[in-house]
Amino acid sequence: MKINHLTRGLMLSSCLVVGGMAAAEEVTITIESWRNDDLTIWQDKIIPAFEASHAGIKVKFTPTAPGEYNAALNSKLDAGSAGDMITCRPFDVSLALYEKGHLAAIQDLDGMKNFGPVAKSGWSTDDGSATYCMPMASVIHGFIYNKEAFKEVGVDVPKTEGEFFAALDKIKADGNYLPMAMGTNDQWEAATMGYYNIGPNYWKGEEGRLGLINGTSKLTDKPWVDAFASLAKWGDYLGDGYEAQTYPDSQNLFTLGRAAIYPAGSWEISGFNTQADFEMGAFYPPVKNAGDTCYISDHTDIAMGMNKATAHPKEVKEFLNWMGSAEFASLYANALPGFFSLSNHDVKMDDPLAQEFVSWRGQCESTIRPTYQILSRGEPNLETDMWNASVAVIKGSETPEDAAARMQKGLASWYKPQQ
Amino acid sequence: MSTQPHKKRTRWHIAVFLAPAVLVYTAIMILPLFGTMQNSLFNEIDKSRVFVGLQNFYKLFQDPRWSADFWNALGNNAWFFLIHMLVQNPIGIALAAILSNPRLRFAKFYRTAIFIPTILSFVIVGFAWKLILSPIWGITPSMLDAVGLKFLFAPWLGKEEYALTTIALISVWQFIGIPMMLIFAALLSIPDDVLEAAECDGITGMSAFWKIKLPLILPSIGIISVLTFVGNFNAFDLIYTIQGALAGPDFSTDILGTFMYRTFFGFQLQLGDPYMGSTIASAMFGIILVGVCIYLFAIQTRLRRYQF
Known part of the structure; x- marks a missing residue:
């Protein structure tokens, strides 16, 4: 027994010494x-x-x-x-x-x-x-565009929503480029690159987002529905079969030079820099009327x-x-x-x-994605609902009003300030 | 005492030989199964695990939102199964019948070629078909164009009304080898004397298949149906690789497996809920159990067996 204790003690102390030395190193x-x-x-x-x-x-x-x-x-x-x-x-x-x-x-x-x-x-x-x-x-969300395509078709960087859709129409009529590279297959693009991208201009960034959290505004209010109505027009400018187009498909369509505009998040930059061999530019989500304050999602x-x-x-x-x-x-x-x-x-x-x-x-007011703080804590999950609603609105299978009403109903079912 | 020493001796070797299988199976199948069922009776209230009885099940079937998701998934699952039963198994049987024809040349080659997709990984099958059917890079649009049928093309995987059927057919393509092989084996085991006797009575060709072979392979068809049922109601992989955990578009391809996965592990901003996830898993277990029992007690006992 004694020997046993002794060896145990020795082993223990040697372990400690080794351990201590390693820690010092x-x-x-x-x-x-x-x-x-x-x-x-x-x-x-x-x-x-x-x-x-x-x-x-x-x-x-x-x-x-x-x-x-x-x-x-x-x-x-x-x-x-x-x-x-x-x-x-x-x-x-x-x-x-x-x-x-x-x-x-x-x-x-x-x-x-x-x-x-x-x-x-x-x-x-x-x-x-x-x-x-x-x-x-x-x-930061915004739009990345192909500068060569814009020059070729002869469109300028759009500042207002009117100019934005006019540019899309012109690119579509020209026929050489797909106006916009986005698909709805993966769902999150429609919300993240679509709704959260253009939306802050409608709901005035933080004002609208905090309004939802405080319960002073609802998803069925005009700004939230109008943003869906604007998003609903995108369907005409996406490629054939965009319903089955995935996120990597969209990235490739743009970097191969087949599409003129890519609704983006800034995280794409390093990937696009290595993939695309044409010059790229970026513009922030167009505002309703020239001179309006612009809002960006700086998430x-x-x-x-x-x-x-x-x-x-x-x-x-x-x-x-x-x-x-x-x-x-x-x-x-x-x-x-x-x-x-x-x-x-x-x-x-x-x-x-x-x-x-x-x-x-420096030019616009910053906000974050509306669903991220507090509002996605419950069931049904508002973030998942927004993905789904954005897709439905682009496809035209749901009207902007119905989509907004559905989201509001889901949110109000568990979120006290909205009840 | 000493008169019957043999009968009293415990036969340890049986236990020893069974032990590895029993232990492994218990550890990785039975314990988790009961753990999951136990979990479905609990819930987290104020950060502690509380026994709630059948409340989770009540929520799953009675809460309008949960039950809508559940019935949607179950309905989709039933359709998924139906496509397999109507397409995979009849074609599998037909292929086996053709392959068992002794006059067919290259039979071994066909058999191997048709069976190969079954051994491919779900991920490969999923991505390959996603590319084949892609409206942008896929070969389907150009192939249809070549025969003047371009108007038939649609982005099938992206449309609510076609997506589930498309994926079910991809799954049929992948697994058609299984019924084919099982039926092929069953057809080979039919003794030649029976067929020859039938021939003497004037039953040949197609009627030999319908009147002699088919009744003899019915038990195998039953087994295949059960395997298809269990496989389909446990399915998850193919839908996950093709459409992701959200089982889009608009949950039109959501089956019980993806619904359970999303609930249990969470998704994007949705936090995982192991209790409701276990509840769904237990419901799946119940559904499969009931299905298999119906087969065992209602169908299998009525099948006539022939001994040769």
Whole structure:
């Protein structure tokens, strides 16, 4: 027995020594993410930059496929096998993680001082008392167009809705180009690139969005229905068989030069830059009358939080603080044009298309996607309903009024301020 | 005591040999099945797991929105099954009958070629057909154009009225090899003496098939029907690869499998609900159980079996 105790003690102490030595040498922290497209950028640019200035901390970026991320992350967190840092989806998905105690409150970190309230809103509790993810980037909606096609057909960049549809008509009549590359097969495009893109001009951005949350306006109000009515006209300008056209189909149609306009999110920029061999430009969603204030969807999209169960909170906080720095902001925004920094730093970007997108922040009022905050918490899910309604409206299988009424009914069935 | 030593001895080897299969099957099939059924009786109220009895089922069948989704999925599933029964199995039987004709040349080649899609992954089948039928890059529009039938083309996968039937036919294409092989095997097992005896009585050709072969392969057809039923009501993969978890357009291809997946794991902004997901899974189990029982007790017991 004695010998047994002795050996056990020896083994234990040797383990401790080895463990202690390793800890003194370096700590590895891992990042959970859905951005598997960005793997090389993290490995070649961002992580080396961090490790160069922070000796002793190694960072590993371990992404999951986007569609599986939420489900996989939840099971990993429940099982206690998730990484030290968690890439955060905006609003309720991450809020649920925070409420379950998986994400730590990090509003007191120094790096957080570089972000304004709008940037933080995507990852704060409803009362704003706690923030649990360090904001990284937003994406802006608008339209990307083929400059050569516009020159060939002879249309100018549309500023008003009238000009927009006139341009589409002219491109259609010319016949060489498909006026607009979008399909309804995957459903989310119709809402994300369609309704959320042109809609803010109708519901006046934040005013309309907050009205829904407060219960002072309804989805059956004129602005929300009018935006659907405008979207309903798109069906005529999409390609043959757009009902079965998928998201990659639309991307390819545009980058192969077969379509003139692509209703876009800024995240497309880096992909389009490598695929398309013609010059591209961008314009913001056309306003109703010349001179109206324009509104754009500048959607808080991605952030980084700390796994509450991490064994290395000190190192994780160091990394998160660095993510709030100007160095990270510039590194990230330039490595991934189209993902715009949410920080207050003045970030210089090289990509002309990305510059075009971000310049709208100065001319227009910013808002985020209307369904993301609070309104998609219940059943039926408003986000899913909006996808479905946007498709139905474009196809003409539902009138704008019916679609709006259906969404309102679904929302009012569980959301108290709308009852 | 010592007079009957053999009868008392426990025959351990039976248990030992059965153990691996029983343990593995219990761990990965039976336990999760009962876990799921148990889960369907619980719900999360104020962040704690609470026993709610049959309330989840009540919600699934009585709540207007849940029940609309459920009946839509069940209806689509029934249509999916019907297409398989009406198209896959008769064609499979016909193919087997043709292939078992001794005068047919290249029979082995046809048999292999027709069976190959069955061993392909759902993902390959889904993407290949999505491309074939694509209105933009697909070969279907140009092939129809070549024979002057372009007007027949429609973006089938994107239209509510055609999408489910199209996917069901893709699934038929993929799995037609299974009934063909099973029936082929059953046809081979019919002894030649029976057919020769029939021939002496003047029953040949088509009537030999209808009067002699078909009654003899009826039990196999029954088995195939059950397999099709279970397979169809458990289906998920093909719809998920072609239309995604939303089973578009407008839920027209939503079957019980995709409905369960969406509810259980969540989708985009919709958070996963393991309790309602388990409820749907239990309902699926019940539906399949009832279907199989109907077959076992009402149909199979009435089938006449012939011993040779």
